[in-house]
Amino acid sequence: MKYNEISHFSHPQHTLTLDYTETPFKCDGCKEVGIGSHYRCSFCDFDLHTHCAIPSLSIHHPFYTKCSFQFFSRPPGNTPRYCNACEKDVTGFVYHCKSCGFDLHPCCAKLPMVLDDGETNLYLYRKVRAPCHKCGRKGRSWSYRSSCKEYNLHVACVREMLVENWHELYFGYGKGIKKLENRIPSLKDTLQTPHKRRKGKVKKCCEMAGLALQFVISAVLGDPTSLIAGVIGTLMS
The missing domain is CATH 3.30.60 (Wheat Germ Agglutinin (Isolectin 2); domain 1)
Known part of the structure; x- marks a missing residue:
């Protein structure tokens, strides 16, 4: 072999x-x-x-210091389960803690604690009080937040984008779909309101947030070592 x-x-x-x-x-x-x-x-x-x-039989996560997560090929029990990182349903392989009942998708369990987007580091938090640049809400799921504290993205929001755009992403790739820099109006509008800056600085802020988003999506998709801009550019409308 x-x-x-x-x-x-x-x-x-x-x-x-x-x-x-x-x-x-x-x-x-x-x-x-x-x-x-x-x-x-x-x-x-x-x-x-x-x-x-190549899963681990058991893992520990820094967010749950008292938990021991075991690998399961299917969700344990007969009740619906959801991932505590991204809040999405668990329907296949999962890491489950029997003592607390927490569940993590394999890719969520292995999310890097730090992502380097080339400009600023993005740190993974269990909860962030600042609003997410996608949904505008505070708290909720795990989040990536930049070291400058200007960019915050819920892992749950990234997962939702993947679900919402799955059909277009899967069947529309290579058919002229616009790239990310031309498809972030909602993100841009969110950033323009709280940041009273000159037009050039606002544009730079939006570009940075878009780059941060691409790195977070890469991590959630299971390959944090690569930035696949051509495809990731289809994920926001």
């Missing part, structure tokens, strides 16, 4: 090969959208995030 091939319990028919794509895919493990590096069976059109393909 080659170093970039693995056998996986969820797909015993064939080995999975490490692949890279700028076309979004649906992970057959956690059932969430993915992009970039992943493991794939080309015979069966079967894909897994790298976090889902």
Whole structure:
């Protein structure tokens, strides 16, 4: 077997090969959208995030110091479950803490605590009192906040964007969809109101927020090491 091939319990028919794509895919493990590096069976059109393909049996997370999360191939119990990071339903692979009942999608569980967008660091927080630049609300889910404290994005809002735009993202890629810099009117309007600045500074602020958003989306999609601007540019309307 080659170093970039693995056998996986969820797909015993064939080995999975490490692949890279700028076309979004649906992970057959956690059932969430993915992009970039992943493991794939080309015979069966079967894909897994790298976090889902090579999971840890158990993990600890700095946000839940008293919890021990165990890996499950399906949600435990008979009641609907949701991810405590992004607030989206859990329908496939999951990390679950039996003592507290918390759940984390594999990609959410492995979200980097710090993202470097080239201009300013983005730090992951369990809760932020500042409003999110997408929904305008405070609190809610985990958030990425910039070191300058001007950009704040809920992980839940990024997940919602992925769900809302999934059909367009999956079926419309490569069909002339505008890039991110031309598709952030709601983000731009949100930033213009609280920041009383000259026009040039407002434009720069919006560009920075757009870049920060792209890095957060890359992380949520399961590949924080790559910035796939061409595809990520389709995610906001």
